[in-house]
Amino acid sequence: MLKDVSFGQYYPVRSFVHNLDPRLKILFLIAYIVAIFLAKEFLALGICAALLVFGVAFAHIPAGKVLRSVKGVLFLVLFTAAINVLFYRGKTVYWEWGIFTVTFEGIMTSAFLVVRLFLLVICSSLLTYTTTPVALTDGLESLLTPLKWIRFPVHELALIMSIALRFIPILADETDRIMNAQKARGAELDSGGLAKRIRAVVPVLIPLLLSAFRRADELGDAMDARCYTDGKHRTKYKKLRFSWRDLIVFVLIAALVAGVSVMRVYPVFAL
């Protein structure tokens, strides 16, 4: 049940993409998002899409798995696209009815939007498929390190993220157990009106909160017992290192953003 809401959804295989530095993958995602929103023509978007296809192929992620990540947002994307088609005011009008107009420009913008959103979703799931939650946290911590200068608690934030990642599946399990126990006592958790459902949540929520507090307390003790203080004199076992693979990808990112920016200024095929 709740466990099926896969969190982090890391796909455990060995691949070129899996081995990349997590910081680089996070940067790549950001650069990629910038690129697809800068892209103004289909050629530019096509390049972005092709790059992503290579990425997925190099990551050894089955296509079905990638498409499934798109399925989750399919309705939202199509709905937005439909709104766009119907309300965009362009010059080449095909059809008109009341406030609704279908224009060539509208169709084109919608198509762009759909492709952009799909690429966005696929690229971010490529990141989570190929990077363990721990590596992701480490990468973020490392990228945010400059913020330590303004006394932003980067280390604490990273620790909180890593603990959250560790406890989410445990608490999901616990929720399952408590729900089952209350169902066995005749609680009806999935029927009745809104008021009834809200009331039905109490017997699950209270034990869950108590359990979370208890665990927090226990974890706190276990951390103290292992000499946890404020992280000032802390060392880190895992160091993130750049390798030649990372360099290649870094060059690719730079080329991508530069290329798309150039195409924005000097369009190859004007719309």
Add this chain to the structure above:
Amino acid sequence: MRIVVNHLNYIYNDRSPFAVQALKDVSFTIEHGEFFGIIGHTGSGKSTFVQHLNGLIRVPSSLKRKPIKGDMTELRVGEFDLTSKKTDFRALRRNVGMVFQYPENQLFAETVFEDVAFGYRNFFDGKPEKGQVESAVREALGIVGLDYETVKNVSPFDLSGGQKRRVAIAGVIVTHPEVLVLDEPAAGLDPLGKQEIMRLLHRLHGSWCKTIVVVSHDMDEIAENCTRVAVFAEGTVKYVLPPRELFHHSEELLSLGLDVPLTAKLCLELEKQGVHIDCDYTTEDFLRKVLALGKGGTVC
């Protein structure tokens, strides 16, 4: 109520790369009035099995339509056919009480009274009168060995560990279920707390919970209390036998990595010394047989 299980299979995450078959062709029967034990390692399928008994895990309907190897899955608890979608699962749950591991973790109400009354109100057809609720809660607390007047207005969270557990059990048996299923009811308690839980189970067995199914790791308790025992290993049922026969297979159980009662271990060791004791593996019977030998008598 008689529990009949035939060709029961269960797969977690069916049709995904993470599929795990938790139950493989499980078949046996628990008779009305039994004090039935279930043993096996964590992950042997025993918890998955017991959750079937009150419909918390349903038999997937596809299994019914397309039976594995042509054998029809059957799962009945008394009159209830658990493979049918039309079954009244509410009525089933009223009749099959389920005590999970560490049941005190499900307590939520402000007072012991309200917590115990929760199940009673849920399962009552219509709205129960105040007097009805009160007498049901009083009776349930009584049988788990708590004094109604002392604890009814106390917050369940202020009680000791053993008391909390008894309140949680009271909250399950308050509806007078005919079958009571317990998953390691004594886990984590101190030795006296454990003894108290076993005494409580016998009191329940003698009153309204006619059939008791208990999952346990404590082989001594199993040997002392159970009429029959099912041994789960890797999703299958290896044995369904009364303790006196089951622990004849002690060596095999040990090789499965399971424990055996102290009496069975002693019988094995004595066998090595050339002394054969034929007992039913309860402490009393073992003592009787050994003492009889000591007095020069023979053991039958």
Add this chain to the structure above:
Amino acid sequence: MKALEFSGVCFSYGESERPAIEKLDLSVEEGEFVALLGHNGSGKSTLARLANGLLTADSGQISVFGRPIDGKNLFGIRRDVGVVFQNPDSQAVASIVEDDVAFGAENVGLPREEIGDRIGFALRAVGMEEFRTATIARLSGGQKQRIAIAGVLALRPRIMILDEATAMLDPRGRREIVEVVKKLNEEGITVLMITHFMEEALLASRAVVMNCGTVAMEGTPSEIFERHEELLKYNLVLPRIGYLCRRLREGGIRVSDTLDIGTLAKEIASCVS
């Protein structure tokens, strides 16, 4: 040398509460394996938390290898006194085994290479070296507790306290932990094992029974289990094998108060044949 010494220690969780520890005197020699018994609420867990400064005594003195705990040396005390707690699911900080084992060593600021060595050492000590990059959530209860022990071992403590570390495990998990603890003790670590399982106490060189926050009985496990009436008074029961020995003797079969199954079987065999 005394590894751990409590003298006249009192502690209560709040002004109005009954004291959890009252005038406690207890000392543990270096290299000892002490089992700490007592019913729920007898003060065992409080004792564990006092011993490494998670709680501070109201009065009296607690010393670790001759150094009194004073609030300023907590860091050093905690490096020496490792504690493993009850719940296998709420002690790990990270999701991956090696990251979690590294946590303590990172906290005390060890250099990277040293941490790597310590992870290797700690995982070997608990027999989990092949799980170095495994996900903790996928391990069994016994394995999770072994990782918790490894996380403590990475700090190279001289005393290891197990606060009912086997209470939530199945028999297989309990056996795993007991074996690891026995081995660690043989390698020189002082062990204080808090447990409900009378059978586990049999492994210790000394058993201490607590009641109402103070030491009620002390001696070798077999000495303790001979005093069964007294045990009952403190809400404890004999291990089953002790009970059998007593009943056999009452029935006229002269067996000693052994706690070993093989020995008992031999004694019975020599009496009846």
